[in-house]
Amino acid sequence: MKEPLLRHVHHITDAELPAYVYDLPSLREHARSIRVALPQRVELLYAVKANSDPRLLQAVAEHVDGFEVASGGELRHVRAHLPDAAIVFGGPGKTSTELDEALSAGVQRLHVESEQELRILTTVMGHRTADVLLRVNAPVVVRQTALTMGGRPSPFGLDPSQLDRCMQIIADDGRIRLRGLHVHLASGLDARAHLALVEEVVSWADCWTRQRGVELTEINVGGGMDVDYDRPHKTFDWSAFGTGLRQILSRRPGLTLKIEPGRSVTAYCGTYVTQVLDVKFSRGEAFAVLRGGTHHLRTPAAKQHDQPFEIIPDDVWHLPWIRPEARDEPVTLVGQLCTPKDVLARRVMTTRLRVGDRVAFTMAGAYAWNISHQGFLMHPHPTFHHHDEGNQPLPYECACRTA
Numbered sequence: 001m002k003e004p005l006l007r008h009v010h011h012i013t014d015a016e017l018p019a020y021v022y023d024l025p026s027l028r029e030h031a032r033s034i035r036v037a038l039p040q041r042v043e044l045l046y047a048v049k050a051n052s053d054p055r056l057l058q059a060v061a062e063h064v065d066g067f068e069v070a071s072g073g074e075l076r077h078v079r080a081h082l083p084d085a086a087i088v089f090g091g092p093g094k095t096s097t098e099l100d101e102a103l104s105a106g107v108q109r110l111h112v113e114s115e116q117e118l119r120i121l122t123t124v125m126g127h128r129t130a131d132v133l134l135r136v137n138a139p140v141v142v143r144q145t146a147l148t149m150g151g152r153p154s155p156f157g158l159d160p161s162q163l164d165r166c167m168q169i170i171a172d173d174g175r176i177r178l179r180g181l182h183v184h185l186a187s188g189l190d191a192r193a194h195l196a197l198v199e200e201v202v203s204w205a206d207c208w209t210r211q212r213g214v215e216l217t218e219i220n221v222g223g224g225m226d227v228d229y230d231r232p233h234k235t236f237d238w239s240a241f242g243t244g245l246r247q248i249l250s251r252r253p254g255l256t257l258k259i260e261p262g263r264s265v266t267a268y269c270g271t272y273v274t275q276v277l278d279v280k281f282s283r284g285e286a287f288a289v290l291r292g293g294t295h296h297l298r299t300p301a302a303k304q305h306d307q308p309f310e311i312i313p314d315d316v317w318h319l320p321w322i323r324p325e326a327r328d329e330p331v332t333l334v335g336q337l338c339t340p341k342d343v344l345a346r347r348v349m350t351t352r353l354r355v356g357d358r359v360a361f362t363m364a365g366a367y368a369w370n371i372s373h374q375g376f377l378m379h380p381h382p383t384f385h386h387h388d389e390g391n392q393p394l395p396y397e398c399a400c401r402t403a
């Protein structure tokens, strides 16, 4: 953890733990470096589902072209906090109310997922127009990936066989402008694998448009850029990705590519700080029970990994018995939930971990608090802190416990 952030964490009182701390300067710098690596004809949208914290949205807004939302709730949230931001609306199962809201909010693009959704759109449009990308489960092979959403039978997007019918509905309607295609097929792709997929998708789209005699000016190739929780310092190679996209675009002068990463943008800026409540040994194995758990930070349970962490020793011990500790041995870090699934990291070698020490789980800025089962067991919610340049935190500054 960098020194200014560590200082911030030291200022958080025990009573405020567990706490999420978001490092805004490093988020801004990271988003800036992503933008710089991309060619001009690539639009960068942030997938709000990864983390919709308003101050994170404001920090990335300086460096992205817009925001991808996937529900009416996300749409209203982004509009409330960033009234002028460009918004694209994707995701499966949009209701007629959400489609109506999206049109009223002036979303820049609607990503239509099915023929049914397209037909519902036509019923709510009235005199309004809509700029649409058809999301398609393109017939390409998804190789290296953690999570696939296409390239095989999938509830996401249109089967390519349905594209012609949708094109006909659009042509007959007259109020819908088809701008292009949307193809988010997988998450957990490194730059090489992602580029290979983009190349395949764009070649398939070239072929499809040539056969149909249509011209599409946009392809949104989604998010899914890899975040490696086992190797926190190995980030997605945005420079290689940008170079590859430049080459793909150089052969297609009329085309704009769009990407909508989430995890790879905000994962690194978040830290979940908590404290050891108990250290115990069970049949020879050490367990540290922490305040909080996967109902605050679901990421390791959802992705089945060990969440990376740093120990922040606290030497104060006032109780009249020997402080429980684990020394030079593997420790499993668990939370307060009554389930064996409440594991944040398994059998990780530690030199010393004592009751009262703090544990700071890094890479907790995406699909963390917002995907957690926050009500389970009714423990207090974490507090939230935003570390920003020049704000030397006073105790309780920026602290807000939700709900």
Ligand SMILES: Cc1ncc(COP(=O)(O)O)c(C=O)c1O
Pocket: 047, 050, 068, 090, 091, 184, 187, 188, 222, 223, 224, 225, 260, 261, 262, 263, 264
């Ligand atoms: C359509 C779409 N776009 C973008 C994303 C963001 O993906 P990631 O956070 O892996 O970059 C997702 C994630 O599920 C998605 O479904």
